[in-house]
């Protein structure tokens with residue numbers, strides 16, 4: 001099938017549905033390979049779940065939630081480089097995480113210079129003040145097992161149990177689970193060790209922390225997330241011959257004889273040689289017929305679940321925090337980011353963002369209750385906050401932030417290929433092997449692009465009547 005939209009020399013036409021990182025990375029990879037792309041995004045801006053908005057009162061860009069990437073997120077950083085915006089982010093040269101408890105005791109989780117992974121973590125771990133020697137020895141042995149483990153060999157067993165169960169079997173105390181293992185698990189997997197599968201917990205430590213000296217280096221944008229991505233991605237696609245239709249939702253896929261022939265937007269039908277669906281799993285069924293949505297291929301995805309993140313944004317009239325960011329132990333704050341420093345905002349005030357992952361307890365709380373809980377906690381960690389004035393306090397709740405990596409959930413993620421020959425899936429929730437992250441979204445987009453090119457080339461090599 002050859003669409004009327006194909007321009008001379010183009011490999012074929014692909015409609016990409018969804019302008020999150022998955023759809024954008026697919027679209028950018030496709031225009032690079034001579035595919036004519038139309039990208040449909042229902043909102044008036046690109047970036048999907050990684051977006052920012054301008055706060056009317058302060059005039060500052062506020063992210064929908066603090067987004068962090070790690071040194072091991074090579075697809076995401078490659079995508080930022082492709083768009084020419086990587087230098088608008090900061091990536092640590094060496095891992096350094098200040099960890100503060102409620103009594104003000106500060107520990108440092110950091111990479112030692114010159115030592116290879118995973119030995120690079122040992123010096124700071126030995127000095128880490130928040131765990132006793134016995135817990136440290138046991139944690140070290142568990143990390144060693146994780147580092148050496150071929151997790152694919154034990155996939156079924158690991159996917160069938162929680163990470164906490166696995167940690168307990170490997171001698172970890174409740175304190176160690178809360179202080180050490182959740183420090184990494186909560187922000188990466190957006191759920192606690194009690195909820196995630198051992199398979200994904202181990203993946204987070206293997207790939208995120210232990211894999212290489214720089215794999216856990218922390219990176220973040222120095223500008224609002226929409227400012228980072230939206231215009232740069234739109235320009236990239238249009239300058240390479242594609243088109244981006246903002247404020248345009250796909251309402252239905254037109255499927256005949258197990259092939260998508262077009263995408264209905266409610267206003268028109270866009271013809272397509274191939275389609276990439278880069279929408280979340282709970283939107284996909286709306287685009288399919290009820291029969292297809294219930295098909296045994298697509299139906300498992302309906303079993304995926306969302307996990308919430310709560311972001312709390314506080315503007316003080318003066319500086320209260322010195323570090324760029326820190327993790328707070330035994331505190332609902334979890335992680336605090338100094339947005340004034342990160343974004344280079346002028347004084348005299350200071351803007352902080354508190355990021356609460358796996359926020360099951362805090363997501364239902366009213367703004368005033370969150371304020372009554374968070375401000376004293378901030379004063380506990382930053383004593384200067386006690387004498388500072390809070391000039392603005394806003395809460396951003398993202399109830400559908402990331403898909404859950406609970407035991408068994410990996411089986412509900414779908415691969416890029418579908419039974420509808422020229423319909424390809426992308427999205428952080430597809431089978432990338434990664435948890436719900438920007439890295440997973442970009443990887444999925446690239447996998448989808450490879451699949452589209454394969455399908456288009458196969459169609460081009462068929463006889464003209466096909």
Ligand SMILES: Cc1cc2nc3c(=O)[nH]c(=O)nc-3n(C[C@H](O)[C@H](O)[C@H](O)COP(=O)(O)OP(=O)(O)OC[C@H]3O[C@@H](n4cnc5c(N)ncnc54)[C@H](O)[C@@H]3O)c2cc1C
Pocket residue numbers: 017018019020021022023040041042043046047048049050064065066067068069248249250251278279280283309311398400401402426427428429436437438439441
């Ligand atoms: C608060 C928060 C904090 C996070 N923190 C981190 C972090 O620190 N590090 C990290 O790596 N990840 C983080 N994530 C996860 C990360 O944002 C996601 O994994 C990633 O952005 C998902 O991208 P995606 O393209 O797969 O999906 P989405 O971003 O959901 O994109 C889907 C797009 O499809 C569009 N769409 C939906 N229906 C239609 C339709 N019918 N027609 C057209 N368009 C449609 C949507 O508007 C959206 O733009 C966080 C997420 C949240 C919410």
